[in-house]
Amino acid sequence: MKTTITVNGQARSLDLDTRTSLLDALREHLNLKGSKKGCDHGQCGACTVLVNGVRINSCLSLAVMHDGDEVTTIEGIGGEENLHPMQQAFLEQDAFQCGYCTPGQICSAVGMLKEAAENWPSQASEDLTGAIALTDAEIRERMSGNICRCSAYPQIIAAIRDVAGEVA
Amino acid sequence: MSSVKDWAAPNPVTENRSGIIGKGVERYEGKLKVTGTAAYAYEVEPPSAPAYGYLLAATIAKGRITAIDISAAEASPGVKLVWTHLNVPKQARRGERINPRSQRPANPALAGDRVEFFGQPVAFVAADTWENARAAANLIRVSYAAEPAVLDFRASLDLAEMPDGEEDVLIGDFEGAYARAPAQIDETYFSPLQNHVQMEPCATTAWWEGDKVTVHTSIQMVKGGQHALAETLAIPSEKVHLLTRYIGGGFGGKGQAYDDLTLAALGARALGQPVKLTYTRQQMFQATIHRPAVSMRVRLGAEPDGRLNAFAVEAVTHCARSASFVEHAANFSRNLYAAPNRLTGHRLVKMDIPHAGPMRAPGEASGMLSLECAMDELAEKLGIDPIELRLRNEPDVDPETGKPFSIRQLTECLNTGAQRFGWSRRNPKPGQVRDGRWLVGMGMAAAIRGNFLLPAKAGVRIDGTGVITLRQGMTDIGTGTYTILAQITAETMGVTMDEVKVELGDSEFPPAPGSGGQFGAATAGSAAFEANMNLRRALAELAIGDPNSPLYGGDPTYVTFGNGNIAIENRSESLATLVSRAAPDGVYVEGAISPAADARDYSQHTYGGHFAEVGVDTVTGEVRMRRMFGVFAAGRILNAKTAKSQVTGGMIWGVGTALTEGNVVDNRYGSFINQDMAGYLVPSHADIVDLDAIFLEEADDKANPMGIKGVGELGICGAGAAVANAIYNACGVRLRDFPMTPDKVLEGLMAKGL
Ligand code: FES
Ligand code: FES
Numbered sequence: 056m057k058t059t060i061t062v063n064g065q066a067r068s069l070d071l072d073t074r075t076s077l078l079d080a081l082r083e084h085l086n087l088k089g090s091k092k093g094c095d096h097g098q099c100g101a102c103t104v105l106v107n108g109v110r111i112n113s114c115l116s117l118a119v120m121h122d123g124d125e126v127t128t129i130e131g132i133g134g135e136e137n138l139h140p141m142q143q144a145f146l147e148q149d150a151f152q153c154g155y156c157t158p159g160q161i162c163s164a165v166g167m168l169k170e171a172a173e174n175w176p177s178q179a180s181e182d183l184t185g186a187i188a189l190t191d192a193e194i195r196e197r198m199s200g201n202i203c204r205c206s207a208y209p210q211i212i213a214a215i216r217d218v219a220g221e222v223a
Numbered sequence: 224m225s226s227v228k229d230w231a232a233p234n235p236v237t238e239n240r241s242g243i244i245g246k247g248v249e250r251y252e253g254k255l256k257v258t259g260t261a262a263y264a265y266e267v268e269p270p271s272a273p274a275y276g277y278l279l280a281a282t283i284a285k286g287r288i289t290a291i292d293i294s295a296a297e298a299s300p301g302v303k304l305v306w307t308h309l310n311v312p313k314q315a316r317r318g319e320r321i322n323p324r325s326q327r328p329a330n331p332a333l334a335g336d337r338v339e340f341f342g343q344p345v346a347f348v349a350a351d352t353w354e355n356a357r358a359a360a361n362l363i364r365v366s367y368a369a370e371p372a373v374l375d376f377r378a379s380l381d382l383a384e385m386p387d388g389e390e391d392v393l394i395g396d397f398e399g400a401y402a403r404a405p406a407q408i409d410e411t412y413f414s415p416l417q418n419h420v421q422m423e424p425c426a427t428t429a430w431w432e433g434d435k436v437t438v439h440t441s442i443q444m445v446k447g448g449q450h451a452l453a454e455t456l457a458i459p460s461e462k463v464h465l466l467t468r469y470i471g472g473g474f475g476g477k478g479q480a481y482d483d484l485t486l487a488a489l490g491a492r493a494l495g496q497p498v499k500l501t502y503t504r505q506q507m508f509q510a511t512i513h514r515p516a517v518s519m520r521v522r523l524g525a526e527p528d529g530r531l532n533a534f535a536v537e538a539v540t541h542c543a544r545s546a547s548f549v550e551h552a553a554n555f556s557r558n559l560y561a562a563p564n565r566l567t568g569h570r571l572v573k574m575d576i577p578h579a580g581p582m583r584a585p586g587e588a589s590g591m592l593s594l595e596c597a598m599d600e601l602a603e604k605l606g607i608d609p610i611e612l613r614l615r616n617e618p619d620v621d622p623e624t625g626k627p628f629s630i631r632q633l634t635e636c637l638n639t640g641a642q643r644f645g646w647s648r649r650n651p652k653p654g655q656v657r658d659g660r661w662l663v664g665m666g667m668a669a670a671i672r673g674n675f676l677l678p679a680k681a682g683v684r685i686d687g688t689g690v691i692t693l694r695q696g697m698t699d700i701g702t703g704t705y706t707i708l709a710q711i712t713a714e715t716m717g718v719t720m721d722e723v724k725v726e727l728g729d730s731e732f733p734p735a736p737g738s739g740g741q742f743g744a745a746t747a748g749s750a751a752f753e754a755n756m757n758l759r760r761a762l763a764e765l766a767i768g769d770p771n772s773p774l775y776g777g778d779p780t781y782v783t784f785g786n787g788n789i790a791i792e793n794r795s796e797s798l799a800t801l802v803s804r805a806a807p808d809g810v811y812v813e814g815a816i817s818p819a820a821d822a823r824d825y826s827q828h829t830y831g832g833h834f835a836e837v838g839v840d841t842v843t844g845e846v847r848m849r850r851m852f853g854v855f856a857a858g859r860i861l862n863a864k865t866a867k868s869q870v871t872g873g874m875i876w877g878v879g880t881a882l883t884e885g886n887v888v889d890n891r892y893g894s895f896i897n898q899d900m901a902g903y904l905v906p907s908h909a910d911i912v913d914l915d916a917i918f919l920e921e922a923d924d925k926a927n928p929m930g931i932k933g934v935g936e937l938g939i940c941g942a943g944a945a946v947a948n949a950i951y952n953a954c955g956v957r958l959r960d961f962p963m964t965p966d967k968v969l970e971g972l973m974a975k976g977l
């Protein structure tokens with residue numbers, strides 16, 4: 056099925072099997088292997104990408120559903136020569152070990168900060184309609200869809216905290 | 224064989240003139256990982272478009288395949304081949320070896336009609352796309368004749384037997400001393416079967432060039448994987464080029480090759496096309512190894528002052544029927560506490576479930592849960608602080624062998640941790656601290672894990688631009704190997720990290736044993752150090768023998784390296800100048816490390832202390848971590864950042880062990896009930912609050928030339944027990960059945976009328 060997805064700012068036209076997940080379209084058809092497959096069932100977050108600015112598990116979404124969408128993957132967040140501040144913070148805080156969950160964590164963190172800035176509430180929020188104070192508890196709750204089996208959690212929170220700044 | 228005496232003299236790493244050793248430099252391969260450009264096994268670009276493989280797994284625990292119909296699968300769109308035990312290409316028989324010095328025997332895939340565990344691969348499909356391969360695999364119809372199987376460990380404890388070639392270690396008169404002890408503890412603790420859940424599933428990309436196969440696979444041991452595949456295909460080892468540059472977590476579960484390696488290689492040969500094959504997450508649970516469950520009886524007999532007089536730690540565990548793996552869950556206790564009368568040993572139940580095998584700190588991780596909780600119980604019984612109880616049982620020499628410790632800072636770990644954590648604020652009486660509906664408590668545990676050095680080699684080359692490249696058939700499974708090898712190289716050669724390259728994970732590089740048993744850093748690092756020392760010698764000779772060098776004719780014993788230069792006092796030139804002039808093709812040398820014979824004269828371990836604070840929800844029985852702190856002593860630390868990440872990661876595994884992690888066998892089918900990450904709960908962000916760790920200053924000159932030790936497994940040892948003890952201190956519920964899920968805690972709370 057013909058599908059056009061704008062990936063990292065570039066329109067990409069593909070002829071896809073309707074069973075192909077967005078994750079497999081990225082990895083196997085567009086050679087964007089930064090998005091990882093950890094479970095293929097929406098349980099680990101390694102495949103997190105931003106679709107129209109919002110983070111999703113790309114393994115849980117069929118690629119053909121994204122005709123006309125804008126997708127940002129880790130490759131679009133920043134490259135070796137132009138690291139995104141979140142990537143830089145992950146490096147500095149040693150917020151990863153094996154690195155397999157890392158692209159998902161970073162995409163998720165970038166998406167999460169935007170959600171919080173727009174005052175989307177979470178389970179950890181005191182007030183469902185007011186401004187969100189991005190406490191560590193908020194960050195942890197909002198990042199909990201991204202598993203890190205190496206368990207770099209304290210370092211990941213520190214990295215996100217570096218980028219988000221201290222709570223006012 | 225070397226001697227520990229050879230390691231006593233100062234060397235560039237122990238002198239650490241430029242300060243690179245120990246520094247928390249960023250990961251060598253970090254930029255690749257944060258940008259998603261590090262290529263893991265399934266992501267490597269093959270020379271031409273690959274076919275996609277898919278495995279079909281058995282749905283019985285034990286029995287025989289009576290019929291297998293592949294016609295629909297073969298007719299399915301895009302399918303290139305369908306293999307079962309009836310038509311898979313010929314492989315060597317299981318256990319066969321043809322190559323001298325092979326580390327692993329043949330391990331054929333789809334080898335027969337026997338099914339030995341649920342999840343065992345029984346068919347393989349290759350197709351033009353992954354979707355087509357998966358669809359076709361699901362069209363295969365398999366009929367089985369199932370046979371009675373042993374599936375329930377707890378119900379099979381009476382089948383336990385002494386493992387082959389083992390015996391109990393009995394010192395003194397345990398039974399008599401225990402019977403006479405004024406204070407006794409006799410409890411049995413249960414730790415469940417656990418899964419590694421590495422984030423990257425096992426995967427292989429394979430292709431052939433002539434009679435040589437290239438495989439990129441996710442494995443912790445380069446040589447082991449290469450040899451296993453060569454034996455299985457019955458070809459010389461040199462005909463297998465195995466690469467494993469980035470590995471998405473191993474934790475022991477990728478210490479061996481699985482059928483993805485064999486079938487990708489065979490498939491690529493049959494199709495004349497590269498093949499990619501990965502396990503699904505479900506197959507990772509069912510068809511790779513796991514940490515076996517352990518039932519551990521602990522008996523402690525103590526004097527009123529807490530001194531242990533009698534001490535027994537007896538483990539019952541399990542492994543696959545055809546295997547002999549023993550989870551040595553009692554071993555750690557042989558070196559931990561003093562007691563004159565001692566009994567330790569293991570029993571094994573053979574079961575018809577997937578293979579048990581090593582998982583992060585095999586032995587200690589499950590074993591320490593028992594003794595470190597039992598010590599807490601004894602402390603309470605005697606009214607002694609749990610730290611004090613441990614200090615009173617601190618041995619002067621190894622309590623089993625009588626050998627001196629190379630260095631032992633357990634006391635310092637516990638005392639420092641107590642102070643930093645605020646242990647004095649703990650109320651020894653359980654159930655006293657309330658915070659709304661939460662009961663809050665603190666617990667602690669000791670940590671011990673052995674330290675090892677294995678034989679290894681490394682190669683190092685300097686080119687005419689002064690760039691130094693270290694090569695080793697070693698792996699980095701997230702442990703930081705790339706980074707520490709770069710640090711060792713930079714410090715030894717007196718250059719900056721920017722002038723060093725590290726290349727790992729290639730069977731054509733000088734071999735190292737790989738990542739496992741927390742021996743990686745010490746083993747690979749020491750070989751790298753020796754290679755660099757040899758490079759120093761080679762360059763010194765080169766300069767001294769070169770009339771155009773300012774060092775010409777000098778005395779090699781006075782040659783120094785630093786700031787990118789080679790020098791004798793004030794005569795110096797840059798390494799780049801020397802090599803480009805005197806050896807324009809570069810200089811390559813190798814180095815090797817082997818264990819010192821007399822290292823065995825010392826009892827050598829890494830140590831730590833864990834401190835945990837939890838809240839127990841009196842309404843739901845839920846346990847939440849509030850704080851956790853660890854203090855560790857593990858030799859000289861090469862990289863403050865990556866070493867700390869290793870131990871905090873291990874501590875978090877301990878939290879998972881205490882609170883959520885465990886798998887259960889479905890006694891009808893022999894499958895694991897939890898077969899994905901929604902059912903098997905590893906810790907997530909929200910579970911981990913305020914967790915930190917420090918290392919004590921240490922250098923162990925009996926360990927290796929650099930005085931370093933492993934840290935990858937130490938963090939998990941005892942960690943779960945500290946959490947369990949905190950739960951008890953919070954609410955007075957003593958659970959001996961891990962993990963301590965809300966249902967168990969709630970039952971305990973209700974029994975206490977809370
Ligand atoms: S791969 Fe998508 S959530 Fe795990
Ligand atoms: S870094 Fe390995 S899973 Fe997160």
